[in-house]
Amino acid sequence: MSAGRDVWGDRSSAGPPRSFFSSRWSPRPAHVHDLGPDAGLPAGFRAAGVACGIKPSGNPDLGLIVCDSDKPVSSARFTTTGTPAAPVLLSQERCALDSLRVVLANSGCANAATGRRGLEDAAKTQGAAAIATGAEPAQVVLGSTGGISQYLPVDNALNGIREAASQLSRDGDRAFQHAIQTTDAFEKRACLRVQLPSGDVMLTAQCKGAGMISPNFATMLCFIQTDAILEPATADLLLGVCVKRSFDRCSVDGQLSTNDTAVLMCSGESGVRVAPESEDELRFGEALDALLRRLAILMVADGEGSRRIGRVVVRGGHQPTVETAARAVANSPLVKTALYGGDPNWGRIVQAVGGALPGTAPLPLDISIEGVQVCSAGAALLTDDEVEAALLSALEREEVEYDITLPGEGAETEVFFSDLSYEYVRINAEYTT
């Protein structure tokens, strides 16, 4: 919408951002190098993406990733919703999540709220993907995104699995990426080289999610590959920590999906071992952290209709309290519309924090926006005119930072969030099931 929008990727060509690490909130670690979008997958991985008719549009809608290693190592994280989709339930109940070999993902249908039939449909596709790739069914993890309450067109999916299996290649990550996208305006994909003390490894990821706000419940799916050698416990530890610092810290509209899934797979083909509690583990963790944080910020930036994104940092003495306050600000439609409008309306932050922490009155909170303190101990420090003069140019940028200090010390959190625009309403009101 503004010229600066391009920093998030050229939407007209739906390409990835020109520079992957372009946000001040997820800088590139010195030992991590962006290889660009055409570098392909790490050794030991092949991928493909096809169109098999799950989407009525005929766009790509089914993808496979296969790890050809003898001993693949993996870890996965899923949505905590009380109403998980069939592919999430099946993956959690029937997969060897520490030794996954295959990812089967589709867009165009979430296979959620589909009951027993949905589980049976998912199991059929899991079995077909296992046969097509020579894996065990328990080694095939599923990821779906699309409309809730719709049944999966299983025959289309089975045809798609066969076709995708015949097209697997080291540079199939782009086709896979396209097959998992729904309303995403641009790719969220990276190919990185990571310099570890024990040698270089590759780290790649394909991610989808226009926030959690798509009309179809866009869902967050993220698949990560590396040729480093990780023990299952190391993979699980690093994925868990990095997901908490990335996908768990972003909000478009506070809506948790039925289908969120993140999977890390390690082929070990580089021969470089990331041993527990080693300098290699530290460096690999830093790279994974930077990668996932950047992908999370890109998802927020791609929230439908999004023009600007915010980061709220809350400090205080009690972790649950700072967490509650940060979520309240990030999910407040009043704060979000102010961000959209470039309005330094910090009274809305006072209101959001106070409303989320009943019974704490009077709460002596401090508020700064882009480093300018506007509120001290709950009271205005500057007139509205002074605030506007100090902040007007800052609020026209793509990224706006809010710092809130509550009483006490030692607790801190952050949440990334998108603004709320006309476009969000248009997309979500005009969609019809």
Added chain:
Amino acid sequence: MSAGRDVWGDRSSAGPPRSFFSSRWSPRPAHVHDLGPDAGLPAGFRAAGVACGIKPSGNPDLGLIVCDSDKPVSSARFTTTGTPAAPVLLSQERCALDSLRVVLANSGCANAATGRRGLEDAAKTQGAAAIATGAEPAQVVLGSTGGISQYLPVDNALNGIREAASQLSRDGDRAFQHAIQTTDAFEKRACLRVQLPSGDVMLTAQCKGAGMISPNFATMLCFIQTDAILEPATADLLLGVCVKRSFDRCSVDGQLSTNDTAVLMCSGESGVRVAPESEDELRFGEALDALLRRLAILMVADGEGSRRIGRVVVRGGHQPTVETAARAVANSPLVKTALYGGDPNWGRIVQAVGGALPGTAPLPLDISIEGVQVCSAGAALLTDDEVEAALLSALEREEVEYDITLPGEGAETEVFFSDLSYEYVRINAEYTT
């Protein structure tokens, strides 16, 4: 926006709804009669509203209500926010809330986030209102609504108090109503006659609030008067119960205001006593309940940009769980945009409930919309086409009802909520502090 909109009041003339009890969700009890908007206040009350320059527009912005009884009885409820405005803090700390004689209310400035100076400003106006009306300062309750972080123009307010005190009259309730409105599109005011076994009493109310969503934090203010004789404990009990069933049960955007205030005042001038645990108390309580529920629904209907309103009823076995689920649905921007668009997109309800109740998977919830069951034990009962055919005309109405059943029995709750429209975004994004 649609012809049916008029049921909520003729917005062009900003008049009250033609029939006060026009919602199926708050029917008129047989012993309650709408006297129309020109009936004036109950015996023992006078009111006035003036323009004193707090609002730059020159519109009315300050009002007084005075109870002339020797022994006024009252009760009050306030926002539970952690960041209450100065008038809320002062009223809570310095007022005899069971024997209030005067309401001093202003629009155009919330006097919130104003620290010590805000409290001092509020105290000055409280003292001036006491002098102007012959009451004690502790008998003057304050209510403010408008922009947060702005200081009250005290001199204007003092002039306004003097002028309002000189204009007090039995039919000053309309002028008072106009003085407390901000972005309200129509009056929320009623004059009722209530037939009790012991005799007839009057019950009137003036209420403002375009939801809680105004750019200025519209805030909910409600002032209620009766000429019945109530003991302080009875007044407090009835107000508490009825507020919980009305203003506590509505949501425009889940944003709790810094200034919400509800005050019930009883002059006793009718000579009709509402004794504790009597049939009179039951009937009076029913009337107050119907009045406040209708006012709450009108506030939701007046949510800025609102086209339709919803009521979600959740049943189950655990009260906190049904409460969490109902709030999640009412505050979900996806459900709200679907309501706005007339879209029977019940997958969004599955998602909202599941997201609000993590760790409960798989949650066997049932969902009905306007009596049509669409989801049983978490799975689709009908195809999307069947749902659309069954519900399309129902979803074009002004009021849409959603029923959700969770496991267990004995717990039930309801929340009224507005839709989410372009207009909401426009109003809240284009406003500048």
